[in-house]
Amino acid sequence: MTKMGVCDVGTPLTKEQLVQIQTLASAGVSQREISKRLNIHKNTVWKHMSDPNFRPNLAEVREATKRVNAVKVRENVEKVHRVISDKLDKSDAFGAKAATGALKDLDQIQAVACGDEAQAGVAAAPSPVDLKVLIAQLTGSQSEGFAGLPEKYQPRGGDPSLGA
Amino acid sequence: MAATLPSERDLGLLAARVDSLSEPDRGVLYRGLVDAAKDRAAHDGLFWLRFVLTRDEADAHHSVKPFPLYLDYLRELWGVLADRQRVVCAKSRQMLISWCVAAFCVWWARHKENQAIFWQAQQARDAINMVCAAKGAPMGRCQFIEANLPVWMRQTLSPLEGRLVYPNGSFIQALPGGAGQIRGNVPSIYVGDEFAHQEEQRGVYTAVAPLIQKGSKAIFISTPNGSDNMFAELYHGRPVGVSASEGL
Numbered sequence: 001m002t003k004m005g006v007c008d009v010g011t012p013l014t015k016e017q018l019v020q021i022q023t024l025a026s027a028g029v030s031q032r033e034i035s036k037r038l039n040i041h042k043n044t045v046w047k048h049m050s051d052p053n054f055r056p057n058l059a060e061v062r063e064a065t066k067r068v069n070a071v072k073v074r075e076n077v078e079k080v081h082r083v084i085s086d087k088l089d090k091s092d093a094f095g096a097k098a099a100t101g102a103l104k105d106l107d108q109i110q111a112v113a114c115g116d117e118a119q120a121g122v123a124a125a126p127s128p129v130d131l132k133v134l135i136a137q138l139t140g141s142q143s144e145g146f147a148g149l150p151e152k153y154q155p156r157g158g159d160p161s162l163g164a
Numbered sequence: 165m166a167a168t169l170p171s172e173r174d175l176g177l178l179a180a181r182v183d184s185l186s187e188p189d190r191g192v193l194y195r196g197l198v199d200a201a202k203d204r205a206a207h208d209g210l211f212w213l214r215f216v217l218t219r220d221e222a223d224a225h226h227s228v229k230p231f232p233l234y235l236d237y238l239r240e241l242w243g244v245l246a247d248r249q250r251v252v253c254a255k256s257r258q259m260l261i262s263w264c265v266a267a268f269c270v271w272w273a274r275h276k277e278n279q280a281i282f283w284q285a286q287q288a289r290d291a292i293n294m295v296c297a298a299k300g301a302p303m304g305r306c307q308f309i310e311a312n313l314p315v316w317m318r319q320t321l322s323p324l325e326g327r328l329v330y331p332n333g334s335f336i337q338a339l340p341g342g343a344g345q346i347r348g349n350v351p352s353i354y355v356g357d358e359f360a361h362q363e364e365q366r367g368v369y370t371a372v373a374p375l376i377q378k379g380s381k382a383i384f385i386s387t388p389n390g391s392d393n394m395f396a397e398l399y400h401g402r403p404v405g406v407s408a409s410e411g412l
Contacts, residue, residue: 126194128182134194135179137215137314138201139172 013040013048021048026062169200198316205317206275209242209268216270217312218263219305228312231267238264245383249376252398253385254360261385265355266294266305269336272353274310274319279334279352284341286362291326291338294357298325306336343367353381356395360386365394 013021017038024034031049035042048054126134170178178193185193205212216231223229232238238260244251245268255261269281283306285291292298296307303311306328310321322329326338334352339345343364346354354372359365372382386395 126190128185128190131182131185131190131194132179134197134314134316135175135182138169138197139175139179 013044018048018054021045022054023065025049026065169197169204202317205271209246209271210239212271213242213267215313215317216267216309218260219303219308222258231263232260235260242268245381249379249381250398251381251383252395253383254388254395254399255385256387262294262357263305265357265383265385267309269353269355270306270309273328273330273334273336274332276334276352277332280350281334281336281353281355282339282346282349282351283336283355283357284339284346284362284368285357286341288326288338288340291340291357295326295336295338296323296328299323304328304338341368343371347371350375351380353383356382356384356386358386359384360389360393360395369394369398 017040020038021034021040024037025031029037031045032042034040035045038045169175182190205215210233213231213233217228218231220227220229241253241261241264245265253261253265266283269283273279273281283291283294285294292304294305296304307323310318310328319331321331327335329335337349339349341362341364344367346368351372354375356362356365356368356372359368362368372380376382384395384398388399389395
C-alpha cells in the first residue's frame, strides 16, 4: 500500500536512512514518529527495528550517544567546578561550606550523567565521611562551616526536646 | 515503618566505628539513619529545625546561620504554632518570628498532604519574597529553607514566582493584601504577615474566621501599628479601650 509521500513497505532503505532510524531510535523516538520524520512507512521502520541484526547496532549507537553526552556533561561540570573552586578560594567559612556542598552535588550529577553507579548515589555506597557527616547532622554536632559563629548556635546536646 | 533514631550516645558510638564498616554495611546504616531521621522529622518539628538554615542579610560576615534553636521564645512559638489554630503574635523586628513561621509552613507543607498554605502581605512583592522568588532573583524564605536542607532531605519541588509546590500536593502561595484575595480560597494555614499594616484587616479576618472553626490555622504576625485596627483587637482579645466583659 502506498500513501502520498510515503515509501512503499517493500522499498529497501539506504544506508543513510538506516543510520537515521538507529539514531532516532536510540534517542527514544517512537517508531510512528520516526516514520513521520523520515517519510518512511511505519511498517518498514518496524521491520528494520525488529531485525535481530539491527538490535546490536542500536545498542552500539545508544552506548556511543551516552559516551558523547557524558563527555559533554563532564566538560560542563568541570567548567562549573573551576568557577566554584575560584569562589572557594576567596570565600568565608559559610561560602566555603556552600561551595563544598555544591562541588559534592556536582560530582554526584556527573556520576549519574556518566552512568557511574558506584559514585552516583551517596545512599547506595556512602563513604565513611558521608556517614560521619550524616551522624554529625543528626546529633547536631556538625560545626564544619559554622566555625565563626558563637557556640550558642550549636544545638545543645542532651536537650530532650532536641534529640533522643 | 522506619526504625527509631538511635540516641545521641549510640550515634556517637556508631560514628567511632564507621571506618571499620564494610561498604554494604555503611549503605544499610546510611539508609536506615536517613529513613529514621525523616520519620522523626515528620512529627517532631523541633528535630527538623536542626537542619534549617536562615539567611541574615544584616550580617555581612555570617549571612547564613543555623536556625537559632537556642532561643527559648522561638521554641515556645513553634509549640504554639503546632498546637493552636489561631495565633496572634506581636513582634519587633529582627526577632526571627517570620523565619520561624516560614519554617513552620515549610515543615507543614512537606510533611502533610494536599495542604494549601497562603502567605498574605500587603504588597505582593513582600509575600513573594517570603515564599518563592522568580528564577534568577534572590530566593524567597521558604524556598531558601528548602534549598539549604541536607541533600538527603531535599525533595523535587516546583518553584514558581510566589508559589512553592510539593510532590505531595501541598503548596505555599503568596498573596497580596485584600479580603478579596483570600475569600475565594480555602487555606489549611493562613499567614497574615505584618497584619497590622494591611488594609482590609477586618474583611480578611471575616473571610478566614469561619475556616478556623473548620480546622484551618490562622497566624497573624505583625509589628504593632497603634490600637485602632483588627490586629490590636485580636491581640488583646477585644477592642482597645473596651473592658474584658464587653470584649469580642
